[in-house]
Amino acid sequence: MIEKVRMAFKSLMKDYVKMPALDDYIVIPALQDNAGITGCLTLVKKQSLQVKEQLSATKKVSLKV
Numbered sequence: 001m002i003e004k005v006r007m008a009f010k011s012l013m014k015d016y017v018k019m020p021a022l023d024d025y026i027v028i029p030a031l032q033d034n035a036g037i038t039g040c041l042t043l044v045k046k047q048s049l050q051v052k053e054q055l056s057a058t059k060k061v062s063l064k065v
Contacts (some may be wrong), residue, residue: 002027006022006023
């Protein structure tokens with residue numbers, strides 16, 4: 001199946017842009033069926049850390065005033 005995807009992609013691109021080897025560019029996800037949920041959880045964790053940093057910075061500013 002993955003080989004069919006690579007060949008279809010190559011056909012659609014028609015050498016429009018230079019691409020790395022398709023065996024390296026189009027691959028099966030390393031996380032298999034868990035890729036979607038793992039990506040979502042990673043984004044939530046990243047956003048949570050950013051919010052914590054913003055809240056921490058806000059508290060530091062309000063304490064200095």
